[in-house]
Amino acid sequence: MTDLVDRLRALDTCAVSDALDRHGIRGVVGGLRPWAAPGTIAGRAVTVLLGPPSDDVTASRHLGTAAVDASGPGDVIVVAHQGRTDCAGWGGLLSRAAAARGIEGIVVHGAARDLVEAAEAGLPVHAVTPTPVTARSRAVERGWGEPVQLDDVAVRPGDLVLADGGGVVVVPAAQAEEVLATAERIAGTEAAMARAIAAGAPVSDVMGQSYEELTSRDH
Template sequence: MNDLVKRLRALDTCAVSDAMDRHGLTGVVGGLRPLAARRPLAGRAVTVLLGPPPARPTASPRRHLGTAAVDASGPDEVIVVAHQGRTDCAGWGGLLSRAAAARGVEGVVVDGAARDLTEASEAGLPLFASAGTPVTARGRAVELAWGEPVEVGGIPVAPGDLVLGDAGGVVVVPAGRAEDVLATAEHIAATESAMAAAIEAGTPVSAVMGKSYEELTDGDR
């Protein structure tokens, strides 16, 4: 397992979001929630860009959307589908979920709707999206590109960026800033763990959540 992915997996989205704040970065993708196999996911991004089909298509798509990314992906990788927040049709479906799970893909993030959620759960594939829908992408959305920089919920995502998803949502860490962000997130998580232990030992929460807590996300001065 990649060391950065291993470290990311030990954190939660709250600690990573706080660390991003400290470094002046924005990486939380709003509106996404776990819809299938509801466990955390962590890995490096493999990107897929979707869009509406051309007004006058000259031929049927060469392949179904997402299939090339699935075939190229594996363990410690997260497929990120830029579906422009669309909920009128799915940007991901059941056969893709089964294929991704068979290849050991960590999970899938869809900026928009996904379908066949039961199949994804049966395959054990964590799937984060904004909504579920039974409506197919066929005739409504096509793959424009994969393996290229995309944007999901206003957040840029490049291939190889770190992606973490849990019950709190989804956060993306730029690959070039990953070491700094993870080190800060680890410090925040350790600090909050000590605070939690103090509360459980009987220390008043007003004393625990004092000035030092408020300054956890302050940038370097």
């Protein structure tokens, strides 16, 4: 798995997205962007499921803390916050703890807060938007280390997660080898095209039929 993470880190989200298209996998999480420390996030998913408070859920500890305590280098915390922007699904003390444990970064499908603290700790955080509004009394943890949904993208513990300036993608662990191999071929092909353009080739020739077929499932 470490080898797969290293290979993932060497790619960008656009190449991986193209590979996911070619394999017919929904793996692009829309609407997220980097808000804290710069840098690529690459690693294995450790999932956290949030939801509104209810009589059947008692917040005996703050959301995300168990996942942080169980994670470390090579792990990415993925918070399923249902895209909520009315309160944070992640905060500053969690960011400091995650950074101290060497966690690669955080992906929040919703708002996050204390992003200055995350930046000071050197922890990359991708989220929908910043907010100062606390989760306390507004959201609770309903589980962690279990499959979650980020809109139409399923994320299971151990899936590969890549986040950079281009967005966030999730690669199912069961198909990681084939998707990464395809992404590497696509990246290599596009690098050769970039060299041809730099050498003076007309872009209309470089980006011809073969470029259009890069994501085709028939090629």
